[in-house]
Every structure is written in structure tokens, then in C-alpha cells.
Amino acid sequence: MQPPSTGGDGTVAGLGERALVAAVTARYPQGEGVLVGPGDDAAVVAAPDARVVVTTDVLVEGVHFRRDWSPAHDVGRKAAAQSLADVAAMGAVTTSLVVGLAAPADLPASWALELADGLREESALVGASVVGGDVVSSPVLTVAVTALGDLQGRAPLTRTGARPGDVVAVAGRLGWSAAGLAVLRRGFRSPRALVQAHRCPEPPYAAGPLAAALGATSLVDVSDGLVLDLGHVARGSGVDLLLRRDALEVPGPVRDAAAALGADPYAWLLAGGEDHALAGTFPAGAELGAAWTVLGEAAAAGEGGPRVLVDGAPWEGEAGYDHFG
Amino acid sequence: MQPPSTGGDGTVAGLGERALVAAVTARYPQGEGVLVGPGDDAAVVAAPDARVVVTTDVLVEGVHFRRDWSPAHDVGRKAAAQSLADVAAMGAVTTSLVVGLAAPADLPASWALELADGLREESALVGASVVGGDVVSSPVLTVAVTALGDLQGRAPLTRTGARPGDVVAVAGRLGWSAAGLAVLRRGFRSPRALVQAHRCPEPPYAAGPLAAALGATSLVDVSDGLVLDLGHVARGSGVDLLLRRDALEVPGPVRDAAAALGADPYAWLLAGGEDHALAGTFPAGAELGAAWTVLGEAAAAGEGGPRVLVDGAPWEGEAGYDHFG
Numbered sequence: 279m280q281p282p283s284t285g286g287d288g289t290v291a292g293l294g295e296r297a298l299v300a301a302v303t304a305r306y307p308q309g310e311g312v313l314v315g316p317g318d319d320a321a322v323v324a325a326p327d328a329r330v331v332v333t334t335d336v337l338v339e340g341v342h343f344r345r346d347w348s349p350a351h352d353v354g355r356k357a358a359a360q361s362l363a364d365v366a367a368m369g370a371v372t373t374s375l376v377v378g379l380a381a382p383a384d385l386p387a388s389w390a391l392e393l394a395d396g397l398r399e400e401s402a403l404v405g406a407s408v409v410g411g412d413v414v415s416s417p418v419l420t421v422a423v424t425a426l427g428d429l430q431g432r433a434p435l436t437r438t439g440a441r442p443g444d445v446v447a448v449a450g451r452l453g454w455s456a457a458g459l460a461v462l463r464r465g466f467r468s469p470r471a472l473v474q475a476h477r478c479p480e481p482p483y484a485a486g487p488l489a490a491a492l493g494a495t496s497l498v499d500v501s502d503g504l505v506l507d508l509g510h511v512a513r514g515s516g517v518d519l520l521l522r523r524d525a526l527e528v529p530g531p532v533r534d535a536a537a538a539l540g541a542d543p544y545a546w547l548l549a550g551g552e553d554h555a556l557a558g559t560f561p562a563g564a565e566l567g568a569a570w571t572v573l574g575e576a577a578a579a580g581e582g583g584p585r586v587l588v589d590g591a592p593w594e595g596e597a598g599y600d601h602f603g
Numbered sequence: 604m605q606p607p608s609t610g611g612d613g614t615v616a617g618l619g620e621r622a623l624v625a626a627v628t629a630r631y632p633q634g635e636g637v638l639v640g641p642g643d644d645a646a647v648v649a650a651p652d653a654r655v656v657v658t659t660d661v662l663v664e665g666v667h668f669r670r671d672w673s674p675a676h677d678v679g680r681k682a683a684a685q686s687l688a689d690v691a692a693m694g695a696v697t698t699s700l701v702v703g704l705a706a707p708a709d710l711p712a713s714w715a716l717e718l719a720d721g722l723r724e725e726s727a728l729v730g731a732s733v734v735g736g737d738v739v740s741s742p743v744l745t746v747a748v749t750a751l752g753d754l755q756g757r758a759p760l761t762r763t764g765a766r767p768g769d770v771v772a773v774a775g776r777l778g779w780s781a782a783g784l785a786v787l788r789r790g791f792r793s794p795r796a797l798v799q800a801h802r803c804p805e806p807p808y809a810a811g812p813l814a815a816a817l818g819a820t821s822l823v824d825v826s827d828g829l830v831l832d833l834g835h836v837a838r839g840s841g842v843d844l845l846l847r848r849d850a851l852e853v854p855g856p857v858r859d860a861a862a863a864l865g866a867d868p869y870a871w872l873l874a875g876g877e878d879h880a881l882a883g884t885f886p887a888g889a890e891l892g893a894a895w896t897v898l899g900e901a902a903a904a905g906e907g908g909p910r911v912l913v914d915g916a917p918w919e920g921e922a923g924y925d926h927f928g
Contacts, residue, residue, distance in 0.1 A: 313654060313759070314693070314759050314761060317762075317839075318693070318759075318761050318762055319658060319688075319689040319690075319692035319693055319762075319822075319823060319824045320656045320657060320658035320689045320690055320692070320693045320695075320750075320752065321656070321657050321658070322654055322655070322656050322657075322693065322754070322759045323654065323655050323657060324653065324654055324655075325650035325653050325654055325655045326653055327653075328649065328650050328651055328652075328653050329638060329647055329648065329649055329650055330647070330648050330650045330655045330751060331645045331646070331647050332645060332646050332647075332648060332699070332701055332734065332735065332749070332751060333644060333645035333646070333701070333735060334701040334702070334703050334735065334736060334737050334747065334749055335703070335737050336703035336704075336705050336737050336739050336741075336745070336747055337739075338705050338739055338740070338741040338742075338745075340742070341739060341740055341741060342739070363644075364644040364645045365644075365645055367644035367645070368639070368643070368644055368645045368647065370645070374657065376657055376658070376659040376749060377659070378659050378660070378661035378703075378747045379661075380661050380663050380745060409657065410657065410658060410659065411659060412659050412660050412661050414661050414662075414663055414666060414667070415663070415666055416661075416663040416666060416743055416745065417663075417665070417742070417743050418741055418742050418743040418745075420661070420663075420705060420741065420743075420745055420747075422659065422661055422703045422745075422747035424657070424659055424701060424747075424749040425645075426655060426657060426751075427645065429647070434638070434639050434643075434647045436639060436643050437642075437643055437644075497644075498644060499644045514642075
């Protein structure tokens with residue numbers, strides 16, 4: 279990667295819109311499914327099975343990330359991860375992304391380029407290309423990512439297919455990002471594994487298509503908290519989802535941080551978002567393999583349902599994040 | 604359309620994120636090409652010819668629109684129009700959009716709902732559905748639109764195919780939006796036709812697929828100014844594009860406003876953006892019909908080229924809008 283030529287004062291304004299777009303675009307190699315890449319009015323991407331999965335996410339400085347907590351590279355990885363995980367939660371594989379960047383004039387050009395590096399690297403984990411975008415000026419640094427995905431011939435995994443008797447299972451991390459955020463909020467920068475988990479999640483992308491292959495009846499991305507996001511499945515499917523708290527293994531670093539901060543680690547596992555685990559339901563008896571941990575089962579909705587119950591009771595902890603909430 | 608229940612104080616914060624998403628989603632009917640609509644991790648849309656066109660645009664309050672100049676409905680129409688025009692400029696038809704809304708907590712909920720109405724109505728002009736989105740809080744009102752399009756079996760129209768001898772032609776309006784902006788900047792609200800053209804462009808969507816059917820060799824959306832955007836075609840194709848100023852008919856309202864404000868109407872026609880006309884090149888002798896106005900022809904790049912020349916000279920006026928410029 280060439281170091282950028284960043285014009286006079288090193289800001290995006292010093293570089294100028296066109297040079298910035300050119301420098302960002304140069305950081306995005308194009309995969310073979312990209313028929314028209316960046317630089318035209320729109321991109322054209324292969325959609326091999328004549329369907330396309332699409333999801334969009336907006337990240338705002340001070341709301342979703344802080345420049346003093348996360349380097350641009352990690353913001354880029356996290357921004358991509360959020361959309362890639364949504365595509366995976368449909369049982370699909372992301373093929374391409376477009377990225378809108380709204381940036382203050384005094385944003386260092388290096389920040390925008392490192393953001394692009396993070397977007398590229400996270401996308402490359404699933405073989406996806408950044409195929410286009412938009413760069414505009416704004417008083418508030420904002421990143422808008424849209425991901426397109428390929429179902430590879432499979433039916434999409436929605437939130438509406440869970441049936442009584444199905445098992446509930448999760449793939450990926452729970453509680454790491456929430457623990458990292460709690461650490462950062464106290465002014466600490468370690469334990470590094472937790473802080474890094476908050477800055478840059480590691481969603482189990484392959485588990486989405488794998489879930490479809492295993493016959494999953496529903497699947498959801500855990501972006502707002504396990505109980506909250508499984509609540510969408512419960513209501514969408516008209517079932518109760520009965521979780522057993524002791525089925526959740528508390529990771530060592532999360533347990534240690536909870537002890538040090540006087541927090542309940544299960545609150546982080548059950549209500550923390552942003553690790554982008556995948557959670558869903560499978561037919562009873564399905565051989566799920568090592569990627570999945572069974573947490574409970576689906577049942578006919580009881581009084582007060584459809585809903586998620588933990589050890590038979592509604593989860594009383596913080597339920598997850600609500601903008602404007 | 605039911606009037607919204609907007610919670611306590613009528614703001615998006617009073618309504619809450621989930622109720623806002625539900626109220627917005629209720630305003631988006633889903634077309635038959637939508638296989639999974641709003642409310643899941645991602646939408647799934649038909650891509651009948653196994654390719655998908657994708658483009659994204661970000662609009663920021665104070666940069667791209669002003670709430671005191673444009674009602675929410677017009678901001679929605681304009682936000683959709685910008686992306687629909689990009690898709691048309693590839694020779695494609697938009698099938699679906701996803702919309703990210705970053706909103707201050709005190710934004711009136713009615714504003715968000717009227718924005719959705721505008722997005723829906725403009726999308727409906729081409730038969731497209733809003734299939735998903737994201738709603739987050741932000742200090743600065745920001746709208747991010749991504750549109751997906753269908754090429755209907757045609758090759759995409761890019762910026763690289765113009766050949767010496769081709770004719771240059773334009774479909775749609777030029778100068779109206781720039782004239783309307785000049786009027787608004789002087790503090791006026793009329794002539795209404797110009798002000799409305801700035802608030803809510805009327806791109807010639809059908810002219811994009813039509814251009815492909817007519818054998819166009821290149822096509823571009825005029826978002827930043829005719830000379831500037833045709834400059835992309837000139838450089839992309841390695842040709843000079845020779846325009847004749849007297850081929851441009853100055854619309855009556857534009858001429859009158861220019862006279863009243865002491866402005867050069869050709870500056871608005873040649874350098875004004877945001878009307879989202881479509882401009883491109885066609886084989887010499889093509890029967891273009893009433894939608895297209897021939898402005899000149901392409902020639903082998905001369906000294907100083909490839910570039911756009913107006914009456915044989917570089918256009919000396921304002922060249923168009925550059926963020927951070």
C-alpha cells in the first residue's frame with residue numbers, strides 16, 4: 279500500500295474530495311464477481327442465484343464509536359463487521375459493500391484511509407469487495423455501510439421459523455464487547471482482549487451459511503443483546519424461547535473483569551450486544567458441531583409470551599440498547 | 604395513511620426507536636420482487652438477470668438540504684431521486700432501496716415519517732420498494748440511501764465507451780435546480796417552479812434504459828454539473844466532448860431568474876447540478892427521439908484533452924460542486 283499523498287495540511291479538506299475518493303478507491307481491490315467497480319455512477323455486482331441480500335448500518339462518532347477509544351482501522355473493521363454479520367444471519371455470504379463517509383473538513387486524511395483499510399480487511403474475511411461509496415462533508419463523522427449478499431441457492435434464514443421443540447443455539451462470542459466497553463468507560467485500556475473485542479468484533483460469519491446447511495429454522499445477529507435479539511425470533515415465530523443460564527459459559531477474561539468491576543458477567547452475556555454472535559433455532563436432535571452451543575429450547579408460547587425466558591423467568595437485567603430509548 | 608402516534612412530546616426520542624422503525628416501516632409497501640422485506644437482519648430482493656446495480660448517497664443537513672428550505676417530504680424525494688438517477692445512468696431500473704436515518708433526539712417524529720413518504724413516492728415512480736434501513740441517533744440529521752437496480756439483461760452503460768464521432772446528448776432538465784438555489788440564497792421563495800426544482804428534482808428515469816436501447820456508448824448522471832460530469836466521460840473514454848452552447852435551450856423561468864438576479868443562465872445550465880439530467884454519447888445518426896437533445900459530438904482528444912470544450916474552449920465558469928473543495 280502506498281502512503282497517501284495528503285495535500286497541504288493532512289486533512290481531508292487539504293486533500294480535496296476527488297483526491298480523497300481516488301486514494302480510498304485505490305485501497306479497494308475488486309473481486310471477480312464485481313462487473314463494474316468504483317468510479318462510475320453505480321457499481322454492478324454478480325448475483326449468481328438471482329436474489330440479493332441487502333442490509334445497511336449507520337455509525338456515528340460519539341454514538342457508535344469514539345476516535346479516542348478506537349483507531350480508524352478498527353472503526354472500519356467494526357463498521358463492516360456489523361453489516362457482514364447481518365448478511366450471515368440470513369444464511370448468506372457478503373459479496374460486496376458500498377460505504378458512505380460523511381466527514382468533517384478537518385478529519386485527517388490518514389483517518390479516512392485507515393478506515394478504508396479496516397473496511398477492506400474485514401470484508402476480505404468473507405471474500406467481499408468494497409465496490410463504491412460516497413464522500414461528503416458533515417459536522418459529525420458518520421460511516422454508512424450497505425452490504426450485499428449471496429444466498430448460494432439456499433432459502434433465507436428469517437426470524438419467523440422457530441417451532442416448539444426446536445433447540446436454541448448460539449455461535450460466536452457473548453459478553454466480550456460489553457465487558458470491553460465497561461472497561462473503557464472506567465478509563466482503562468486493558469484487559470486488552472476485552473477492549474479489542476469492543477473495538478473490533480469477530481463475528482462467526484461462516485456459522486450463518488453453516489446454520490442453513492444444518493437445517494436452522496431461524497437465525498438472528500446478536501447486535502443489541504442475546505435476550506433482546508432472540509426476542510425478535512420469539513415474537514416473529516410465536517414461540518417462547520427457554521434459555522438455561524448455566525448453559526452459558528462465562529469466558530475467563532469476562533469473568534475476571536466482572537469481578538474486578540463488581541459487575542454481573544451474565545448481564546454482559548445476556549444483554550450485551552456488538553459481539554455479533556449468531557443465535558437461532560434448529561430441529562431437535564440436529565448435530566450442530568463445535569461452532570454452536572445449545573442454550574435451551576423453543577416451546578409453545580405461554581402466558582405473557584411469546585418471549586424469552588431465562589431459567590423460567592423474564593430476564594430482569596438491562597435489555598439491550600435502544601436509540602432514543 | 605394513518606396519522607402517526609408520536610408518543611409524549613412528538614419527537615423521535617418521545618416515540619422511541621422501535622416505535623419509530625415500526626411507524627416508518629408501515630409506510631413502505633413491498634413490491635413483488637421483495638422476497639424478505641423490512642424487519643429481519645437483512646432484506647432479500649430478486650435480481651432477475653443475476654446481476655445487481657448498487658449505488659449509495661449520503662445527505663447531510665446544512666450541506667445537502669436545509670429544513671427551513673425544504674419540507675421533509677421533498678428531502679425524501681430528493682434523497683431517493685439522487686440514487687434512482689445513478690441507477691438510471693447505468694441503463695438500469697431501481698428495484699429497491701435501503702435507507703439509513705441518523706437523527707437528533709429532538710427531531711419531530713412527523714419529520715421522519717414525512718421523509719419516509721417522500722422516499723416511498725419517489726421510489727414508486729420507477730416501481731421500487733424501500734426494503735429496509737437503520738435508525739440511529741446523531742447530533743446531525745443525515746440520510747443515507749442505497750439503491751439496487753436491475754439491468755434487465757442489458758449491458759451496463761459506463762463512462763468509458765464514448766468514441767470519436769459519437770453525438771453527445773442530454774435528457775432531462777439543466778439549470779433549474781441551480782436557479783432555484785440562487786433564488787433561495789437571496790431569501791426568496793419564488794419563482795415556485797425553480798424553488799421546487801431545487802427541492803425536488805425530476806430526473807428522466809426512463810431515459811436511462813431507453814439510452815441503452817438506443818445504443819448509447821456512455822451515460823452519466825448530471826449531479827455536479829454538465830461540464831464536470833461529462834468530463835468524467837471524456838477522461839474515462841479518452842475523447843474530447845465538443846458542446847455547442849447554442850444547442851442548449853434556456854428554459855423561460857431560468858432565463859427570467861437570471862435576468863432578475865444578474866446571473867449568467869448558461870452558468871446554471873453548464874455547471875449547475877442536482878437536476879439529475881442524464882448525459883451521454885450515441886452513435887452518429889442514431890434516432891434519439893424527443894427525450895434527448897443533441898449538444899455536440901465526441902472527437903479524438905486534442906492537445907489538453909481529453910476534456911469537455913464549449914464552443915471550442917474550456918468552460919471558464921464555475922465547474923461544479925466539490926466537497927472539501
